[in-house]
Amino acid sequence: MKSNVDGANLGESLKGKTGRRYWKSLEQLAGTPEFQKWVDDEFPHRSTLLKLDRRELLKFMGAGMMLAGLAASGCRKLPEHRVVPFIAGPEDYVPGKPVYYASIATMGGYATGVRVKTHEGRPIKLDGNPNHPASLGSLDARTQAQVLDLYDPDRLRMPTYKGDPAAWSEFFAKAGAKLEELAPNGGSGVVLVTQMVGSPTLHSQIQNFLFRHPAAQWVQYEAASRRNMIEGAAMALSPVTESHFRFDLAKVVVSLDSNVMMEGPAAARYQRDIMAGRDLGSGRTEMNRVYAVECAPTTLGVIADHRMPLRASLIPAFTRALAARLGVAGIGAAPAPAGVDENWLAAMARDLAANRGASVVVTGDHQPGTVHALVHAINEHLGNFGTTVVHTNPVLPKPTAEITALGTAVEQMKAGQVQMVLVLGGNPVYDSPADIDFKGGLDNVGFTAHLSMHDDETSGACQWRLPLSHFLEAWGDGRAFDGTASIQQPTILPLYDSKSEIEFFEALIGGAREGMEIVQDYWRGAMGEAGFDVRWHTALGDGVIAGTQLPAVQSQVLQGLGQAIAQMDDDVASGYEVVIQPDPTVFDGRFANNGWLQELPKPISNLTWDNSAQMNHDTALKLGVEIDKKYGFIPADREADMVHITVDGRTVEAAVYVNHGMADGVVLLHLGYGRTRGGKVLLPLRNKPEDHGGGFDAYRLFRSGKNPWMVVNGARFEMAGKTYPLANSQFHNTIDMTKVDSDREILEETTLSAFLSAEPVEHHENPTLYDEDMASGVIGKSNTSVEDMGWNDPNQYQWAMTIDLTLCTGCNACVVACQSENNIPTVGKYQVQRGREMHWIRIDRYYAGDGIGSEWPVNDPVIRLQPVTCMQCENAPCEPVCPVAATVHSKEGLNQMVYNRCVGTRYCSNNCPYKVRRFNFLNYGNHDDVPVKNLLNNPDVTVRGRGVMEKCTYCVQRINHARIEAKKRGDKIKDGEVTTACMDACPSRAIVFGNKSDETSRVSKLLHDKRSYKLLDHHLNTRPRTVYLSRVTNPNQEIEA
Amino acid sequence: MPNKETFDERILTGEQSNAIIDEAIGGVVLDQKRHMHPEIKLPMGLKASPWMVLLMIGFLFVNVLLLAITALVFTGIGIWGNNQPVGWGFDIINFVWWIGIGHAGTLISAILLLLRQQWRNSINRFAEAMTIFAVLCAGMFPLLHTGRPWVAYWLFPYPNVMGLWPQFRSPLIWDVFAVSTYLTVSLLFWYVGLIPDFATLRDRAKKRAAQIVFGILSMGWRGSAKHWHRYMHASIILAGLSAPLVLSVHSIVSLDFAMSIVPGWNVTIFPPYFVAGAVYAGFAMVILFAIPLRKWYHLQDYITMKHFDWMSKVMLATGLIVCYGYAMEWFYAWYSGTAVEQSLIFNKMHLFDAPYSWAYWLLLLCNFAIPQGLWFPKLRRNFKYLFTVCLVISVGMWLERFVIIPMSLTRDYLPSSFGYYSPTIWDFAMFAGTIGFFVFMMMLFVRFLPMITIFEIKELKHHLDHDKHGHAEEVKA
Helix, strand or coil: CCCCCCCCCCCHHHCCCCCCCCCCCHHHHHCCHHHHHHHHCCCCCCCCHHHCCHHHHHHHHHHHHHHHHHHHHCCCCCCCCCCCCCCCCCCCCCCCCCEEEEEEEEECCEEEEEEEEEECCEEEEEEECCCCCCCCCCCCHHHHHHHHHHCCCCECCCCEECCEECCHHHHHHHHHHHHHHHHHHCCCCEEEEECCCCCHHHHHHHHHHHHHCCCCEEEECCCCCCHHHHHHHHHHEECCCEEEECHHHCCEEEEECCCCCCCCCCHHHHHHHHHHCCCCCCCCCCCCEEEEEECCCCHHHHHCCEEEECCHHHHHHHHHHHHHHHCCCCCCCCCCCCCCCHHHHHHHHHHHHHCCCCEEEEECCCCCHHHHHHHHHHHHHCCCECCCEEEECCCCCCCCCCHHHHHHHHHHHHCCCCCEEEEECCCHHHHCCCCCCHHHHHCCCCEEEEEECECCHHHHHCCEEEEECCCCCCCEEEECCCCCEEEECCCCCCCCCCECHHHHHHHHCCCCCCHHHHHHHHHHHHHCCCCHHHHHHHHHHHCCCCCCCCCCCCCEECCCHHHHHHCCCCCCCCCCEEEEECECCCECCCCCCCHHHHHCCCCCCCEECCCCEEECHHHHHHHCCCCECCCCECCCCCCEEEEEEEECCEEEEEEEEECCCCCCCEEEEECCCCCCCCCCCCCCHHHCHHHHCCCCCHHHHCCCCCCCCEECCCEEEEEEEEEECCEECCCCCCCCCCHHHHHHCCCCEEEHHHHHHCCCCCCCCCCCCCCHHHHHCCCCCCCCCHHHCCCCCCCCCCEEEEEECCCCCCCCHHHHHHHHHCCCCCCCHHHHHCCCCCCCCEEEEEEECCCCHHHCCCCCCEEEEEEECCCCCCCCCHHHHCCCCCEEECCCCCEEECHHHCCCCCHHHHCCCCCCCEECCCCCCCCCCCHHHHHHCCCCCCCCCCCCEECCCCCHHHHHHHHHHHHHHCCCCCCCCCCCHHHHHCCCCCEEEEECCCCCCHHHHHHCCCCEECCCHHHHCCCCCEEEECEEECCCHHHHC | CCCCCCCCCCCCCCCCCHHHHHHHHHHHHHCHHHHCCCCEECHHHCEECHHHHHHHHHHHHHHHHHHHHHHHHHHCHHHCCCCCCCCCCHHHHHHHHHHHHHHHHHHHHHHHHHCCCHHHHHCHHHHHHHHHHHHHHHHHHHHHCCCCHHHHHHHCCCCCCCCCCCCCCCHHHHHHHHHHHHHHHHHHHHHHHHHHHHHHHHHHCCCHHHHHHHHHHCCCCCCCHHHHHHHHHHHHHHHHHHHHHHHHHHHHHHHHHHCCCCCCCCCCCHHHHHHHHHHHHHHHHHHHHHHHHHHHCCCCCCCCHHHHHHHHHHHHHHHHHHHHHHHHHHHHHHHHCCHHHHHHHHHHHCCCCCCCHHHHHHHHHHHHHHHHHHHCHHHHCCHHHHHHHHHHHHHHHHHHHHHHHHHHHHCCCCHHHCCCCCCCHHHHHHHHHHHHHHHHHHHHHHHHCCCCCHHHHHHHHHHHHHHHCCCHHHHHC
16 A cells, blocks of 8 residues: 555544544545545455456466465365264274174084174174084184174275176166076076085075975085084984084093094084093093094094004094904994004004093094094994084085085076076086086076175176175174084174175065064074073074074994994095095185185194195105205295196196195095186186295095095006196294204193103203392392292283193184284285295294104104293393384383384394294285285284284283273283283183283193193293193003003 | 416516506496496397497396395285295395405505505406495395385384384394494495595596596595505595404394394304304405406406416315304204204204205305315415305305205204295395496496596505515515
């Protein structure tokens, strides 16, 4: 504003005003019109176009451009989201505090109780449900890993029709029309293919459907079925029943090529019961005795007191010989098969006979029905029926897996007699026997649909691909191995536009009920209306429906069974035999897209990402596999040779893995690999099998004949002349390889009798060259022992762990539990090959034998396992070497890792004698490309970035959680209040964690057990807080001698 | 090059005057043409001087280095072969190797100065340059081998609001101090020594730009008695500072290993053994450069056969100390009675069951067997042999670190965690890149700075002339 003030007009504005006036400026005082105009103008300093010169104009243009740019990027209107706060929050809901739900996971139709941990509505971890008979609080690796499947980015997200997105309503309209069309002739031409159905609700729905369409076919198929067991029961028992075992009552367990601790509906429970019988932790002085006769080492074989490798095809003969020794009626004299030590067999038989009513003989699902039948006869003869062997009516409504029916259905499909195929779950195109061309059948049907989590092989062959809900997203129900029923309750809304089988059927028959209503309606019918709500909620809370366990049924072995079996001819291998089994991790292939399970080292072999043709050293040599002859291993830097295995004109090319302890002449192949569709994890990366595994499709050898699990004769083998890189988490060259390796004193073991007669071991301080003060670093303070360094301040919690080597079976449940709890990433096959797997706990495997050098028995070595995790050394070698103090000791004895501070020199890892530290060589934990995976992360645990070291923390987040709870109570943390994830998961209860400054805690007592020893401590004075309890076996004196 | 030159005891030959010395040494810097011959034939009819060829090869590998570093920082240590249990591989091997190579320079310039060894004068300048470039190469590895190099500065004790300090118990912190001190002192020493020569170049330069640049670099040196007096003091003080560094730097580097509990690392003999190894490798590298450079730039009068003789003897002596170290490892393994130590020797030596025993036997061949020829004066004066031996020693000293670092880590306490280490293309790229960087920097150094100390040669000539008149015995050494 130009000043227009002169003396003349000054005071103009004050004219005619009285009293004291205030003014701000002379212009105001003057009251000029210019001033008034200036006041009125909102932007008095603005330029006008007329005033602008060229330069000014350009400046403004420039500024305008810039602001336009700002507006485009920063000031755009963001999409509006409605945020509605809780007015009244859900009951007991505290953000940041996990909520637990009881539910079930189902495999093969049988339910296992799970406890789902959810954070802000996201399920993040599965634990066992302590109330559930199949779990008792622990959970096997496979079930735990299924929480990862929920967030699998490769899941099918919406229904598609011939590859184009479609709506559910469209599907049901079309399917309804089709059913309508076929209704006049009773639904003939409709084929339902399901997996084993154990859910009572689903079964009633299927029955309802079949009632409406009586001519429709329902085929139940699962590759890994218990067909042989059922066949054996049908052959032997009257009435035909299903049996389960009370291993907790058994003093002698004989396994005839079975692994009841890893396979079957009660694996975790059986492991608990068997290992409880071997637990010396609470002052027990008795152990059960386990004999394992098996074609390939299993977890049961590893813990067995006596293990004998024997061909799978010789097991029938062995079983007969055992029955003969025991005097089972009708068997007569049966010689032991060649290669079996007669004394061994006789001693085992005497042991069984001496423990009448307190023994169990079991056989595996892949052994033929005759073996199962004979085992029934043996158990009855031993008086085990009604004590250790419990009979019930079959748990599954339709217990058989109908391979024959599947074959017939496919024939009809090919013949054009089928108009509609609905495949509910499962993946029959991939996992049906090689001689049943399911895909060929589907191609000949006018209406095909597949309800599936993934767009897999079967989806690829169907017109309709329908997304199936994960069990954590849907209502359902199921029965445990003993018949106990549970409700499956969802813990999250479906992530995608998916339906459960129950919802699918409801919609298919035109119903409109929600999943919960359907299940509720069923159980209302089953339980009765009276008090239903209370019972329903109790069942949801408990995870089991009380009183639904099936009652024991008296069952007897048929007369004349012995004679019938004695007359049967076995199929005995003349050359090499092929044994096919479900994979220990990915099972029949259904978990092939699960990274946790793919990277989980398979028990004993420690292979990851692939299956293999496993055989013992001699068999491999005979086949022409190149092996270092002296030590019987393929050196770490050499790839595995490949072999062609041909059965009935179908060939599988597989990499050879030498699995010490297998029976001579047996080639073991696991199912579940060689998948071609259904996700990114299961496929070889960039079509380079060496990068991503993918394995070999053993289903090509899986036949629909009498016993699909074995190819006793007729398999041809030839070397492929190629090699394949297998990713093994542990190299083969192991203990006892050289003289000097043998006195590292890593594993300690003894026998029960030696243990009981041994004097209690005094625990000494390690010798030191310095006086105690010097050694403890407290110089100039006299009478200070190492104990007073603060390492063991009894006023603090002092955390410690014991791992009982007697109880560890190597089942890997702890590994997955740790991975799930601590946000541990998977790294992929190539990184595993490079030795960069991230698991914080690992199961070390050692072979041992009597000899040294070339004399050690490579074909039948002793196999020993040792779970190793951070030892939380009191005198930790990793701590002083870290240049930035990123790993430090807590007053409570934890060796802490401060991720934020870590610069990643890896010095700590080099200096760790246990090699338990894991380094993020790449950005393994980053899920930015698949954000859905971030939902799985445990919010209590930092996700580690690239270049950072990590390791076991003793689940410090759980300790802190318990500390908070205890402080709220104004109390100390009680024993058992903090459990680590590995401890929770362990079905054997081999891991005990607690506060060692509490003398009464379980861990304190175990630390003073005379079996306790500290790994490498006598070499290095690391003073580990994780203490091992040495392995005790209970060998039969007659065999030992 | 001729394999043999006539050997005499002199450390300065030919007809010399101050002007001749200025021209022979300073002229290399001032006259670009001196770098353009001898001409060597390249493929496709091209011709270039060895200087140009080496410069270009060096430049090429500098780019490889930049590529390798970029890939590393963007992707992570995972592109290397390091794994579990082998946390340190090429990264630390190369670090130790380069630090070792630097040692000859400091030894020559500091310790030999303090010991008044006149033969050092002809070789100290480029040996010092090698020190600096080698330390630069070395320094890259510990920085980049961290998982998160952008926070590697946390290793320095800098004041920060969180009150966090590095952990002074860690040998890696000692490394940080040792190496940074070493670089600083070496750089200072080198520069101070260059000042009188910068003045000479300033005075002799004909181009304006050279006059200005050398004028600034010479910091007003006029050669007055006062200047010389101060110079002498400064260089003695710096020599005094550097002398302990020769021993301390590699001792401290060796403590990275000796302080740990890894079998094969936890060895008390490491500090002297590493220092000897460093001098061994350092002298080998000096000879590797001295042989061609004196030939290409006609400096035979200044770097004489006597020099090579001395250097060979130093190598022989330090080499034997290193081999004593090897022998002590065997003894130690036996005497300790410890399984892990014994299996370590087994893992090193067993031809069939130890995956890396080839490296160990090659190491013994390189560091022990082949250099034994240096006992013979005839071989010491044979350039082909000498050049080969120096190459072999460089390889051998690299293998020594390979044997110590990743090999010890592959098999330590728990056999279940035994592993295997194989480097990737990026490990080699990074290593080749630093060699390229070193060569590139050496060629720039030869081009822009006097590679022999001009004034010291003049001083030497003065002494020698003086000695002709009656003090001959005193200087003979």
